[in-house]
Amino acid sequence: MTRQMTGAKMVVQALKDQGVDTVFGYPGGAVLPIYDEIFQQNDIHHVLVRHEQAAVHAAEGYARSTGKVGVALVTSGPGATNAVTGLTDALMDSIPIIVLSGQVPTFMIGSDAFQEADTVGITRPCTKHNWLVKDTDKLSSIIHQAFHVASSGRPGPVLIDIPKDVQFASGEYTPRPKAPVGHYQPQVKGDLDTITALVEALENAERPVFYTGGGVINSGPGASQLLRELVEATGVPITSTLMGLGAYPASGKHWLGMLGMHGLYEANMAMHGCDLMINIGARFDDRITGRLDAFSPKSKKAHIDIDPSSINKVIKTDLPIVGDVAHILEDLLKVWKARGRKINREGLAKWWRQIDEWRAVKCLTYKPSETIIKPQYALERLEELTKGRDRYITTEVGQHQMWAAQFLGFEDPNRWMTSGGLGTMGYGFPASIGVQMAHPDALVINVAGEASWLMNMQEMGTAVQYRLPVKQFILNNERLGMVRQWQQLLHGERYSSSWSEALPDFVKLAEAFGAKGIQCKDPADLDDAIMEMLNHDGPVIFDCLVEKHENCFPMIPSGEPHNKMLLGDAKATNAIAGKGAVLV
Amino acid sequence: MSALQIKKGSSKHSAYNLRPTFSDVQEAHTITVLVENEPGVLARVIGLFSGRGYNIDSLTVAEVDHEGHLSRITIVTTGTPQVIEQIKAQLGRIVSVRDVHDLTAEGSSVERELALMKVTGSGERRVEALRLADIFRAQVVDSTLESFIFQLTGAPDKIDAFADLMRPLGLVQVARTGVAALSRGQS
Numbered sequence: 001m002t003r004q005m006t007g008a009k010m011v012v013q014a015l016k017d018q019g020v021d022t023v024f025g026y027p028g029g030a031v032l033p034i035y036d037e038i039f040q041q042n043d044i045h046h047v048l049v050r051h052e053q054a055a056v057h058a059a060e061g062y063a064r065s066t067g068k069v070g071v072a073l074v075t076s077g078p079g080a081t082n083a084v085t086g087l088t089d090a091l092m093d094s095i096p097i098i099v100l101s102g103q104v105p106t107f108m109i110g111s112d113a114f115q116e117a118d119t120v121g122i123t124r125p126c127t128k129h130n131w132l133v134k135d136t137d138k139l140s141s142i143i144h145q146a147f148h149v150a151s152s153g154r155p156g157p158v159l160i161d162i163p164k165d166v167q168f169a170s171g172e173y174t175p176r177p178k179a180p181v182g183h184y185q186p187q188v189k190g191d192l193d194t195i196t197a198l199v200e201a202l203e204n205a206e207r208p209v210f211y212t213g214g215g216v217i218n219s220g221p222g223a224s225q226l227l228r229e230l231v232e233a234t235g236v237p238i239t240s241t242l243m244g245l246g247a248y249p250a251s252g253k254h255w256l257g258m259l260g261m262h263g264l265y266e267a268n269m270a271m272h273g274c275d276l277m278i279n280i281g282a283r284f285d286d287r288i289t290g291r292l293d294a295f296s297p298k299s300k301k302a303h304i305d306i307d308p309s310s311i312n313k314v315i316k317t318d319l320p321i322v323g324d325v326a327h328i329l330e331d332l333l334k335v336w337k338a339r340g341r342k343i344n345r346e347g348l349a350k351w352w353r354q355i356d357e358w359r360a361v362k363c364l365t366y367k368p369s370e371t372i373i374k375p376q377y378a379l380e381r382l383e384e385l386t387k388g389r390d391r392y393i394t395t396e397v398g399q400h401q402m403w404a405a406q407f408l409g410f411e412d413p414n415r416w417m418t419s420g421g422l423g424t425m426g427y428g429f430p431a432s433i434g435v436q437m438a439h440p441d442a443l444v445i446n447v448a449g450e451a452s453w454l455m456n457m458q459e460m461g462t463a464v465q466y467r468l469p470v471k472q473f474i475l476n477n478e479r480l481g482m483v484r485q486w487q488q489l490l491h492g493e494r495y496s497s498s499w500s501e502a503l504p505d506f507v508k509l510a511e512a513f514g515a516k517g518i519q520c521k522d523p524a525d526l527d528d529a530i531m532e533m534l535n536h537d538g539p540v541i542f543d544c545l546v547e548k549h550e551n552c553f554p555m556i557p558s559g560e561p562h563n564k565m566l567l568g569d570a571k572a573t574n575a576i577a578g579k580g581a582v583l584v
Numbered sequence: 585m586s587a588l589q590i591k592k593g594s595s596k597h598s599a600y601n602l603r604p605t606f607s608d609v610q611e612a613h614t615i616t617v618l619v620e621n622e623p624g625v626l627a628r629v630i631g632l633f634s635g636r637g638y639n640i641d642s643l644t645v646a647e648v649d650h651e652g653h654l655s656r657i658t659i660v661t662t663g664t665p666q667v668i669e670q671i672k673a674q675l676g677r678i679v680s681v682r683d684v685h686d687l688t689a690e691g692s693s694v695e696r697e698l699a700l701m702k703v704t705g706s707g708e709r710r711v712e713a714l715r716l717a718d719i720f721r722a723q724v725v726d727s728t729l730e731s732f733i734f735q736l737t738g739a740p741d742k743i744d745a746f747a748d749l750m751r752p753l754g755l756v757q758v759a760r761t762g763v764a765a766l767s768r769g770q771s
Contacts, residue, residue: 120624121624121627124624124627124628125635128679129678129679132624149679182620183620183682184679307673308676308677309676309677312666312669
């Protein structure tokens with residue numbers, strides 16, 4: 001049965017067929033027909049954001065917390081250009097989202113029409129793939145194909161640009177099962193010979209370590225389950241990148257904590273000293289490796305990744321395995337079990353004794369205060385008071401983000417939404433809205449800095465309109481904390497433009513939007529204030545006034561290897577020098 | 585996967601590839617990419633090269649399968665072995681790319697380029713130009729009393745050599761297509 005319908009109706013129909021229940025968007029001239037169709041149905045819930053960037057971040061939060069594809073809808077021209085940051089963010093962090101953008105009618109393309117922009121041209125480098133649809137007959141199959149491309153292989157953002165005349169015109173609707181998915185079929189099964197070689201290396205290794213990343217989360221809950229089984233069965237220590245937190249539980253006894261520039265001492269030392277590094281779904285990002293020529297010098301490296309271009313991109317890999325994490329871990333466990341569950345117990349016991357010595361350094365120690373709230377203390381209390389709850393955390397970008405990664409514990413995947421690759425200030429608040437839409441009854445907290453938070457503060461309107469009880473936990477140091485820290489470390493304490501002047505009164509700001517505001521500046525009041533935030537049924541801005549010049553440690557100064565970590569303030573001033581100074 | 589795991593025919597310079605993966609040696613490679621011929625596909629490929637800082641020495645593109653809407657892009661690029669591997673992997677990621685082959689690494693191939701060269705002059709120089717064109721099997725495709733346009737096909741170095749010879753004889757303009765290439769044999 002063929003069905004004729006308008007392009008606009010096709011969009012809504014195709015989204016329904018794909019199981020979409022929520023779309024984040026902002027209307028405008030070039031998407032009016034689609035908004036008209038959305039108005040006339042009840043299956044898809046449209047969330048009106050206050051800025052298109054927020055629509056994309058909300059879709060990312062939705063996608064990251066559910067494993068489903070997030071959807072954003074924006075108009076042509078400025079609507080599309082505002083979406084660019086979110087698209088780039090999703091590309092860097094491999095988040096599956098679809099952005100539908102309106103476009104001026106086909107006969108006006110190229111005429112510099114009102115609100116015209118070359119959207120597919122602008123977004124080509126910041127999407128996994130994009131389409132300009134010039135024919136209504138092709139629209140529905142392109143949308144179905146877009147879902148396939150966004151969610152298979154290494155996930156990522158895609159964009160479909162739909163001219164207004166294509167939305168008005170009628171065409172034939174292609175239902176989902178009939179839509180050709182094209183030739184894009186990434187490899188999911190790993191090479192068995194290399195997997196066997198990895199098992200052999202694992203059996204003999206004296207100092208092995210698992211280094212896991214966002215790929216485990218993207219591979220689905222099954223991958224995290226297999227990872228847990230593998231770690232428990234082998235007893236091998238495990239660390240993770242920022243993006244991979246939650247794949248292995250923070251309470252697990254083999255957990256070393258996050259690695260990287262602000263990772264834990266024991267995690268980084270284990271990476272530096274290991275003899276077998278098993279990278280599962282991570283990409284040797286520069287935040288992880290530090291100085292390349294001194295990166296884990298004595299180890300054999302295995303790399304499991306679904307994207308062949310990640311292999312040997314920066315670090316030479318001895319055992320590359322291209323495929324999906326869950327498939328490969330399944331095979332890996334099978335082979336390991338079939339070969340007799342062997343592991344170098346003696347070597348591993350010695351390795352753990354060494355790791356325990358590193359753990360004893362207690363690298364997250366900070367100087368407590370009874371008069372001022374230390375940001376670390378604020379997060380420790382937040383962790384304590386929310387532990388065990390159905391909790392989702394988003395963050396903005398900066399010191400607070402790193403402290404959140406260090407001091408909050410994640411027991412499950414898809415509970416931690418943060419902008420890792422692009423480092424987008426302003427990500428966390430809209431992402432928390434997306435997460436709350438997907439999980440209406442869950443506790444959703446955005447750990448923020450005041451500067452990042454202000455970048456998308458207009459979303460208070462969205463939170464209040466849809467009664468989304470998102471908690472904005474702002475660690476307010478009246479500084480761009482990470483910038484200030486780098487200026488201290490690199491630029492002789494000349495704090496150029498790194499303070500927040502003329503800050504709003506956050507309590508009044510919350511009230512102005514019709515939400516609740518709480519301010520806390522005394523450590524003695526903190527627990528009560530946090531409980532007040534948690535118990536309030538509605539959005540809250542929590543203005544937590546913290547120590548202004550606290551630095552985020554431990555830290556690998558740029559240009560240094562893992563074993564040259566800074567543990568405290570003692571040597572911090574001008575700690576970055578030489579070639580490291582040009583790095584970011 | 586030690587350095588001694590020898591892969592036959594992986595370099596045109598030797599039967600065996602014993603190079604360290606992260607060597608600094610710059611190599612020229614001819615890469616052929618089969619793509620779905622849809623709007624913007626060339627921009628995707630070129631954007632990849634400019635965005636990631638890879639070199640393009642020459643590039644040719646045309647639809648080669650009209651029914652299947654497939655185009656073949658032939659790119660000559662220069663880089664270290666690691667960069668060449670990255671280029672191939674990155675090209676393979678593009679959704680509209682069907683197939684990527686490194687002709688330089690995958691055994692012998694045929695590379696051809698077409699050039700048009702305008703040579704002006706009269707008298708002895710004109711005769712000499714015509715004589716050399718004959719040696720290079722270049723054809724005269726346009727002629728006036730004071731000029732020739734030669735058409736020449738061949739490997740890029742043959743075209744370079746011909747251009748070098750024509751320069752003192754009055755070469756004024758050159759147009760080249762860039763390299764088109766296919767692997768030899770059945771595959």
